Amino acid sequence: MLLKNFNVLVLDDVILMCDFLYGVANKVPGCKAFKALDAKTASEILEHETIDLLITDIELKGPSGLDLLSRVRSGAFTATAHDIPIIVFSGNAYRELIQQCILFDVNDFLAKPVSAVQLSKKIQHHLQHEKLIQPAAHYADMKQRLEAPKATDDEEGQRRFRVAIVRELEQKAEQEEQELDEQGNKVETRDFLHWPEDATTGYFQLDRRLKNLAYNLSCFHNVFINNCKTVAIEAERKRACAAADYLIHIAKTMQQREQRPEFWSMLQQRLQKLQALMAELAEVNVKHHKQVLALLKKLAYWWMQTCNRPLINKTEAEDESSLH
Helix, strand or coil: CCCCCEEEEEECCCHHHHHHHHHHHHHCCCEEEEEECCHHHHHHHHHHCCCCEEEEECCCCCCCHHHHHHHHHCCCCCCCCCCCCEEEEECCCCHHHHHHHHHCCCCEEEECCCCHHHHHHHHHHHHHCCCCCCCHHHHHHHHHHHHHHHHHCCHHHHHHHHHHHHHHHHHHHHHHHHCEECCCCECCCCCCCCCCCCEECCCHHHHHHHHHHHHHHHHHHHHHHCCECHHHHHHHHHHHHHHHHHHHHHHHHHHCCCCCHHHHHHHHHHHHHHHHHHHHHHHCCCCCHHHHHHHHHHHHHHHHHHCCCCCCEECHHHHHHCCC
16 A cells, blocks of 8 residues: 655754644644754754655754755755755744745745644645755755855955855846747747656655656757757756656665565666666757657657556555545
8 A cells, every 4th residue: 555654854943833843744644743953953863764844944053944954955864855845934034044045945935923724734735846956966066155155254255155146046047048949939838758647656755756857858858849049958958867867866775775676676677777868868969859859759658668557556545536
């Protein structure tokens, strides 16, 4: 029987608030909550438990919530993926802190006080909706840049870094502009690869990686088919390759801890074929239209074969409804 069990970590240095967050998260269907009163305890949980969503106060005694979430996004923890949903809340929403959180692609901001109903809805929403997250190396570089001015305590260094933040935010806005065709029209978006409705591998982390791969390959397909600017095509190709690499990495990590040997053996066979196809994608000249189209056809066939039993099954709710 396939069940969705989500691990939610809540962090706040105020005991009453932490207990409140913990209680709300534990009552969300399918969720198991963990709590921490400081960043050190939270780090230990993130290192040893597969956390699916993080809720943290941004201002803490000792290491801040920003420091913790930047480590998550940088891939610093063994058991927890870098692209999990992160919800940040605070009683004092300073502009500079918000800007830095944006750079690390925080999923949501909540201002204190927050109600149980509001928080519950936010948790359910972010566990069901994906946000495009960059590779961990991108955030590791950002974290290093954040810490550099602190180390030098240089006023000019601080000024340069503030300028860098503005530029980084501007680059995020420019990503949409890059996804224009030669006439400046917005690219038509459609699903090249589609994740079956009410489907699951039985592992939330794998489902997310497969959905992310489908999304990124669909983005690459769309910009290529619509004859977009070369910079947009190259950017989407890079994201698609990174999504495949991370799927393969997560699968290898999970296989060491999980049972179901037949499932993992079959999945590894599929991922080996994917790895070969993505290596072709990384090397193919995007100006050779026929070669790229032939490769996309192979990827579509790989996806069709992978999204079938016994690797992919209907969720428990779907299975039960079919019995009535």
